[in-house]
Structure formats: C-alpha cells, structure tokens
Amino acid sequence: MTDQTSTVVDVSTLYIVPTPIGNLGDISQRALSVLSHVDLIAAEDTRHTGKLLSHFGIATRTYALHDHNEQQKADTLIQRLQGGESIALVSDAGTPLISDPGYHLVHRCRAAGVRVVPLPGACAIITALSASGLPSDRFSFEGFLPPKSKGRQDKFTELASDPRTMIFYESPHRILDALADMKHVLGDDRKVVLARELTKTYETIHGAPLGELIPWLEEDTNRIRGEMVLLVAGHRAEKSDLPPESTRALSLLAAELPLKKAAALTAELYQVKKNALYKWGLENL
Known part of the structure; x- marks a missing residue:
C-alpha cells in the first residue's frame, strides 16, 4: 500500500469527491483533506454543500455546477484547471455523476487532457446492494424511473427478462405507483428489496415478493418516507424442456x-x- 498523504492535492487536477448520503461520519479523511486544500469546490447546490463544509470547518470557495448550467460552465472550469488550479467536484450526497451532475465536466476534462482523480466513498446503490441479500455478482443501475405510468411499464417490460439484479432510485410520492406498475409487468412473485434512509436514523432495508411488499408499505405511511433505493431480483428462467x-x-x-x-x-x-x-x-x- 502506497502512502499518498504527503501530497494532498496537485495543480491542474479535478478531484471527484463523494460526500455522505446521510451519516456525516462516513466522509473519508482523504475527502476532507482534498476539500480543504483545493482552490475551488464545484457543487450541485452550494448552500447544501456549504452546510457540510461548515460542519467540518472547511472554508474553500464553492462554485455552482448543476444540471441546468453544467454544459455552459464546464469550459470555464477547464480553463481554470488548465491555468493551474485544483478543483473538487461534489454532489449533494454520494458519488458525483451517479444520477447527479458531473458527466459533461469529466468528459470534457478527459478530452482536454486534464487529470481526473476519483476518490472512493459513499454511494447509495452499492450500500443498498451490499445488504440486500440479492445476487451481487451481476447488476445494473437504471437510475430514476420514468415519472409516468406508461413510461415505467415500458421500462419494466424492457427489463423483464434481464437476469441481473436491477437497481432504481424512486421518490416517496411515487413509490406505491411505481411498485404497482412493476407488479403489473413482473407479477406478484418477483422479489424486491426497498432500502430507505440509508445510514440515517430510520434506515430500513426490507425485502419481499411484490405481492407482499406493497401491502407492507401501505400499512404504515412512515415506510414510504425518505430517500429510496429499489433493488429488483433478476429474471430466473424456468428449466427448459428443450433437448x-x-x-x-x-x-x-x-x-x-x-x-x-x-x-x-x-x-x-x-x-x-x-x-x-x-x-x-x-x-x-
């Protein structure tokens, strides 16, 4: 194992820095060091990130980089990187680019020959998968489900025969509708694990066939609150009678x-x- 602690940050380098998904104790020492020593932090929401930085006593300047301005602002940040500055990219929670802004900046940095250094850290999909009890040797991350019923059903139809564990993000106000659409396409018996409020006080990880999971959620409205990850068991083909x-x-x-x-x-x-x-x-x- 190589000790890299002597050099905290390098010039002309973009650092991808994961932040906690709930429990502030999950931030790494390396992440804190990078955030403290870079010239600038590109943040999805500067107010949200400001609270995190204040908690840890970090005074580094922030710069708003979100879905609505990333393509316009990416070139400005690349110019600063090429001019010798070091920049950290963070999202509101978890690892940047995973259903969060950052793709356009990283893509253009690599095309421009700017060094990109990723830090390991919190990620809701991996945290949920590790505790789900579903197969983890092969999985697919599908991001947020479509907001409309037809779009969701089309998505589930497209993935119905996928043998991999499938992972989705969903919002509390759509979770029951999304599960109803999933049940309509995949049936009562498909195993689903709901992971909510990961690393937080009311963390819940509950798995059941769809026919049982939906009534379980409907029993208590507290069970459909908070940040949610859905993990769906992959399709298992029945034994073939073909020669x-x-x-x-x-x-x-x-x-x-x-x-x-x-x-x-x-x-x-x-x-x-x-x-x-x-x-x-x-x-x-």
Missing part, C-alpha cells in the same frame, strides 16, 4: 443469423417449437 442439442445448435446459428431465423431453422432440424427456442434464446444468448 440440449437443440439449444447448442441455436447458440451456434444465432452467432451468424438473427435470432428469429436461427430459431426457425433449429425448430425444423430438431422438430421442436420455434417459439420455445426463440424464448430460450432471448433469455440465454
């Missing part, structure tokens, strides 16, 4: 042909149902 040789053939043909065409040819060769082969291909190839 193994037919699925091997489909795998080979699908590497060269569209799946529908490969399924039709395989069905003729092995006298099995084309739709069953096509479904198997969608779930396994």
